[in-house]
Amino acid sequence: EKGGYPDFMMKEIHEQPRVIRDTLSGRLADGRLSIDELDLTHEELNLIDRVYVIACGTSYHAGLIAKNLIEGWARIPCEVEVASEFRYRNPIITPTTLVVAVSQSGETADTLAAIRDARVKGAKVFGITNVVGSPVARESDGVIYTKANKEIAVASTKSFLGQVVSLTLLALLLAQVKGKFKTNQVRLLFRELADTAEQVEHILSDTAAIDEAACACKDAKSALFVGRGMGAAIANEGALKLKEISYLHAEAYPAGEMKHGPIALIDEGFPVIAVATKSPVYDKLVSNLQEAKARGAMVVAVATEGDEDIRAHADHVIYIPKVRDAFSAITASVPLQLFARAIAIERGCDVDQPRNLAKSVTVE
Numbered sequence: 219e220k221g222g223y224p225d226f227m228m229k230e231i232h233e234q235p236r237v238i239r240d241t242l243s244g245r246l247a248d249g250r251l252s253i254d255e256l257d258l259t260h261e262e263l264n265l266i267d268r269v270y271v272i273a274c275g276t277s278y279h280a281g282l283i284a285k286n287l288i289e290g291w292a293r294i295p296c297e298v299e300v301a302s303e304f305r306y307r308n309p310i311i312t313p314t315t316l317v318v319a320v321s322q323s324g325e326t327a328d329t330l331a332a333i334r335d336a337r338v339k340g341a342k343v344f345g346i347t348n349v350v351g352s353p354v355a356r357e358s359d360g361v362i363y364t365k366a367n368k369e370i371a372v373a374s375t376k377s378f379l380g381q382v383v384s385l386t387l388l389a390l391l392l393a394q395v396k397g398k399f400k401t402n403q404v405r406l407l408f409r410e411l412a413d414t415a416e417q418v419e420h421i422l423s424d425t426a427a428i429d430e431a432a433c434a435c436k437d438a439k440s441a442l443f444v445g446r447g448m449g450a451a452i453a454n455e456g457a458l459k460l461k462e463i464s465y466l467h468a469e470a471y472p473a474g475e476m477k478h479g480p481i482a483l484i485d486e487g488f489p490v491i492a493v494a495t496k497s498p499v500y501d502k503l504v505s506n507l508q509e510a511k512a513r514g515a516m517v518v519a520v521a522t523e524g525d526e527d528i529r530a531h532a533d534h535v536i537y538i539p540k541v542r543d544a545f546s547a548i549t550a551s552v553p554l555q556l557f558a559r560a561i562a563i564e565r566g567c568d569v570d571q572p573r574n575l576a577k578s579v580t581v582e
């Protein structure tokens with residue numbers, strides 16, 4: 219049932235191109251996006267003036283990526299909040315607030331409680347889940363299914379990509395409804411989004427650079443994951459994957475924050491894993507990497523194919539295909555999943571069943 223792969227995690231990582239295709243299938247007709255399951259009229263969608271994404275763990279990280287798109291494309295203020303925090307404070311919710319609850323299992327206790335609370339306060343709630351008929355699906359006003367199929371490894375991989383793609387569609391829909399994009403732009407963005415399936419296949423076809431970088435980092439005590447903009451959001455998921463399956467301490471920081479504290483950690487050989495893909499903040503990130511390298515960091519950079527300059531600032535470079543910055547989470551997350559897995563395997567860990575963790579967290 220592992221389909222010839224050594225573990226479920228590897229099998230699920232390799233299913234991601236299929237997840238992207240299935241999540242997008244049938245979503246665009248005549249230049250118009252349709253997410254009919256949301257059950258909101260064009261007018262109701264147009265009135266939305268605030269979005270909260272609530273979730274836990276990896277699903278929360280998918281929300282951090284979505285914030286960039288919802289604010290950047292649709293120009294709607296968007297906050298991303300851990301469900302266990304959201305439910306115990308008094309967030310500002312009005313009838314034009316949209317709450318997007320993201321949960322692979324669809325049964326995470328804190329996320330469910332946050333949904334109930336948000337609905338009582340009058341928000342519209344969309345669920346994004348992988349499990350048909352799950353509590354999150356049943357208790358939300360509308361639901362998008364991530365089409366990842368059953369995920370067995372405790373560490374989420376394919377369901378994360380399904381969440382990111384679904385949230386990207388939602389952001390695109392909101393932008394279209396708000397009149398921010400013309401039909402041709404929506405078509406172009408949708409096509410580029412669909413192309414990421416092939417780009418992920420390409421990443422999966424040659425993992426030599428990832429394995430080499432993992433080998434160099436496997437004995438570290440701690441690692442920093444850094445990025446800026448989209449890269450900062452992606453770094454969070456990279457760090458979580460590494461700590462949950464390899465028990466190597468990892469933290470994510472927006473690269474610009476390093477000099478405000480974490481740079482004190484860096485000494486000879488300290489691993490700094492950077493999401494260094496081409497983006498509007500690429501040059502800023504490179505200067506942060508120079509600061510880290512000057513203090514002895516061992517820099518692993520996930521970079522855009524063709525970027526030879528990055529070699530001067532990194533000890534290991536993992537190249538990935540060029541995509542628009544908005545879609546970089548889809549491609550850049552994949553080498554970070556493989557990197558975490560390779561380190562965990564080197565350290566003799568059970569990548570499918572990490573200690574102390576359960577696939578769904580149905581208690582508070």
Ligand code: M6R
Pocket residue numbers: 274275276277320321322323324325326329372373374375462575577578579
């Ligand atoms: O089922 P959910 O998406 O609600 O689960 C949330 C987290 O428990 C989950 O993402 C957890 O962080 C995973 N182990 C991540 O790999």
